[in-house]
Amino acid sequence: MGDETPAMRAVGLTKLFRTGMVRRTKSVHALEDFSVELHRCEVVALVGESGSGKSTVARLLAQILPPTAGTIELNGTPVHVRTGRQLRAYCHEVQMIFQDPFASLNVIHTVRYILGRAVRIHHPKLSGAQRTAMIEQLLEQVKLTPASAFIDKFPHELSGGQRQRVSIARGLAASPQVLLADEPISMLDVSMRLGILNLLRELRDDLGLAVLYITHDIASARYFADRTIVLYAGRIVERGDSETVTQRPAHPYTRLLVASAPDPDHLGDVAIGARGEPPSLIDPPPGCRFHPRCPLATQICRERVPHLADVSDGHAAACWAYTDEPGAPVRPQAVGGLGA
Amino acid sequence: MMTEPVLDIKGLCVEYGYTDNPTRVLRGVDLCLGRGEVLGLAGESGCGKSTLAYAALRLLPPPGLVTGGQVWLTSRDGQRRDVLTMTDQQLRASRWVDTAIVFQGAMNSLNPVYTVGRQLTDGIAAHTPHASRHALHQRAGELLTMVGIAPDRLSSYPHQLSGGMRQRVMIAMALALEPQVLIMDEPTTALDVVMQRQIVEQIAELRERLGFSVIFITHDVSLLIEIADRIAIMYAGEIVESGPANQLYRRPRHPYTRGLLGSFPPLHGPKRDLGGIAGAPPDLTALPPGCPFAPRCEFVQDACLAASPALRPSAVVGDQGRQVACLLHEQGRVPAELSL
Numbered sequence: 001m002g003d004e005t006p007a008m009r010a011v012g013l014t015k016l017f018r019t020g021m022v023r024r025t026k027s028v029h030a031l032e033d034f035s036v037e038l039h040r041c042e043v044v045a046l047v048g049e050s051g052s053g054k055s056t057v058a059r060l061l062a063q064i065l066p067p068t069a070g071t072i073e074l075n076g077t078p079v080h081v082r083t084g085r086q087l088r089a090y091c092h093e094v095q096m097i098f099q100d101p102f103a104s105l106n107v108i109h110t111v112r113y114i115l116g117r118a119v120r121i122h123h124p125k126l127s128g129a130q131r132t133a134m135i136e137q138l139l140e141q142v143k144l145t146p147a148s149a150f151i152d153k154f155p156h157e158l159s160g161g162q163r164q165r166v167s168i169a170r171g172l173a174a175s176p177q178v179l180l181a182d183e184p185i186s187m188l189d190v191s192m193r194l195g196i197l198n199l200l201r202e203l204r205d206d207l208g209l210a211v212l213y214i215t216h217d218i219a220s221a222r223y224f225a226d227r228t229i230v231l232y233a234g235r236i237v238e239r240g241d242s243e244t245v246t247q248r249p250a251h252p253y254t255r256l257l258v259a260s261a262p263d264p265d266h267l268g269d270v271a272i273g274a275r276g277e278p279p280s281l282i283d284p285p286p287g288c289r290f291h292p293r294c295p296l297a298t299q300i301c302r303e304r305v306p307h308l309a310d311v312s313d314g315h316a317a318a319c320w321a322y323t324d325e326p327g328a329p330v331r332p333q334a335v336g337g338l339g340a
Numbered sequence: 341m342m343t344e345p346v347l348d349i350k351g352l353c354v355e356y357g358y359t360d361n362p363t364r365v366l367r368g369v370d371l372c373l374g375r376g377e378v379l380g381l382a383g384e385s386g387c388g389k390s391t392l393a394y395a396a397l398r399l400l401p402p403p404g405l406v407t408g409g410q411v412w413l414t415s416r417d418g419q420r421r422d423v424l425t426m427t428d429q430q431l432r433a434s435r436w437v438d439t440a441i442v443f444q445g446a447m448n449s450l451n452p453v454y455t456v457g458r459q460l461t462d463g464i465a466a467h468t469p470h471a472s473r474h475a476l477h478q479r480a481g482e483l484l485t486m487v488g489i490a491p492d493r494l495s496s497y498p499h500q501l502s503g504g505m506r507q508r509v510m511i512a513m514a515l516a517l518e519p520q521v522l523i524m525d526e527p528t529t530a531l532d533v534v535m536q537r538q539i540v541e542q543i544a545e546l547r548e549r550l551g552f553s554v555i556f557i558t559h560d561v562s563l564l565i566e567i568a569d570r571i572a573i574m575y576a577g578e579i580v581e582s583g584p585a586n587q588l589y590r591r592p593r594h595p596y597t598r599g600l601l602g603s604f605p606p607l608h609g610p611k612r613d614l615g616g617i618a619g620a621p622p623d624l625t626a627l628p629p630g631c632p633f634a635p636r637c638e639f640v641q642d643a644c645l646a647a648s649p650a651l652r653p654s655a656v657v658g659d660q661g662r663q664v665a666c667l668l669h670e671q672g673r674v675p676a677e678l679s680l
Contacts (some may be wrong), residue, residue, distance in 0.1 A: 049532035050503075158621035189384040190559050190603045194616035216532065222583040223605030223614070247605060260537040261607050263591050277502050277535070 005076040006037040007210040028281045030056045031234045038210040045225030053234040054214045058182045062096045095171035099183040101163035114149045118173035137313045138169040138245045157233040161192030178210045180259035197224045222281040233289040240315030250317035252294045296329040343374040352409035354395045363625045378554040388577040389557045393523045440514035444525040450498040457494030465665030483512040504535035523555045565589045576632035583662035591680045593664045595637045
């Protein structure tokens with residue numbers, strides 16, 4: 001990737017949601033100091049459990065929510081849009097795919113109308129015949145062929161996988177550079193999930209898309225993504241290329257996550273060690289947010305927030321164990337040191 | 341190797357709808373649960389897994405109708421009774437004592453306006469009318485301790501507990517009267533992997549101690565292989581394959597099982613390209629004649645479109661206790677991929 005300008009870059013994104021019964025004096029620390037670079041022809045996976053802030057990232061990057069702090073850059077230019085023409089121009093470049101294809105397509109319209117509307121908004125100068133041709137081309141891009149068999153269908157006539165393909169086609173109608181996919185397969189039947197991931201991978205290569213793939217399933221991140229970022233309680237705990245993060249996880253939380261995933265080939269290895277649940281984000285623990293569950297935690301973990309430290313080339317973990325700080329915990333040894 | 345059956349389902353048929361043309365959701369399902377066994381039931385959404393569990397306990401909501409079959413339940417004193425012909429009184433006495441169920445989305449099955457303690461004691465009080473309040477409270481405390489929650493949470497309301505804790509309260513409730521059969525309908529689907537791991541370990545440990553049998557329903561086959569002794573795979577309202585968990589995972593015999601196992605990308609081991617299964621599950625309201633999987637099957641032949649195969653012992657030499665519903669096995673011409 002190197003020196004090339006990323007299609008999208010976020011630096012230090014933070015989002016607080018005001019809350020509290022009367023005066024709204026408390027806030028939920030949904031996301032803190034989140035940075036990411038999305039390059040063309042690359043899939044970045046964002047892995048985390050529910051409530052870790054993954055969907056907040058997607059909403060901030062899509063400019064649906066304004067960030068509390070931090071900047072978003074598109075092709076190297078900082079953007080800050082709220083409404084109107086600016087937002088439409090932004091949507092031209094950045095599109096989002098939602099989790100639930102049953103809810104994100106309007107049930108009273110046909111595929112022709114749903115896609116036609118997106119085409120009309122983003123390519124207003126096309127004639128009627130050109131528009132139809134573009135709709136057909138979009139359907140072919142998402143492998144709904146022959147297009148004539150699908151173009152006049154209503155969403156309820158399609159299976160879950162086909163519906164998700166229609167919503168991907170709707171995203172592609174804008175000819176975007178960046179696709180934000182928020183749990184695109186979690187609502188689908190298991191036999192169709194890989195079909196959607198394989199399609200997104202093909203689109204990445206054919207159209208040069210930068211894809212942010214948000215998921216709770218670390219195994220699918222390994223299968224599909226080039227790089228993986230692991231999020232815990234609103235903070236990045238580890239990032240690196242997917243194979244390294246899943247095969248040689250560095251952060252104790254990632255190790256727990258990998259050890260907890262069902263793995264029929266290693267039935268003997270039962271995850272033990274860190275237990276419990278993620279902390280409250282209204283009143284997050286001081287220092288490292290994982291320290292109440294971490295078997296390695298020392299005094300420094302309870303007091304100071306760790307920053308991303310390099311583990312190896314391009315692989316970083318936010319854990320004091322990977323720094324030379326005095327009083328840092330002992331670095332965990334080989335893979336599965338926590339798990340097996 | 342099969343122990344004495346505790347729940348024996350024979351030829352269960354279920355239809356939805358009271359019209360002349362009802363949807364046949366279960367078509368003659370046979371399933372046998374041995375004492376102390378964990379039976380996994382897997383399949384895609386809409387294949388009839390939950391319907392099977394509900395019908396076997398006579399919990400099927402309208403317009404569901406059991407139109408045939410028997411469900412033989414062996415009580416502790418060795419008496420065999422058909423659940424489907426029990427009187428209402430017998431059924432009421434048998435529920436929760438002989439069979440208990442943990443519902444899908446159990447976290448939402450708790451009543452938000454009552455404390456957890458009150459909901460836990462409700463069921464016990466109904467079956468032991470003379471128990472004192474103190475004794476009930478104490479028993480409820482024991483149950484919570486059993487699933488790893490401090491007994492002082494008895495006075496908490498459901499919203500004060502996390503998703504994983506609510507799920508464990510539901511499990512405690514199901515175990516309150518020490519049933520012989522516990523049916524768990526997607527008990528971990530809404531939870532994160534770390535919590536899922538904890539719950540699954542807890543169930544295994546409790547079964548060891550209390551000796552009940554479990555029917556574990558899920559779409560996540562890789563999870564089943566860890567927890568179940570035997571697995572039955574359902575497709576379009578029929579069981580298409582059953583066998584010991586480990587064998588079924590390593591050597592699938594039905595093309596659908598093979599496709600389903602290939603739909604989960606592995607977290608460890610070599611990376612390979614996977615494709616899921618092409619096509620979509622059939623529409624049960626208009627099921628074509630022949631094998632329901634034929635339109636998606638890679639080994640399809642003309643005969644598959646004519647007659648629906650029955651569940652028979654596998655044709656592969658050396659297979660024991662394995663059953664498959666596939667014409668390839670009936671003809672004894674099993675392709676190499678399915679006879680490893």
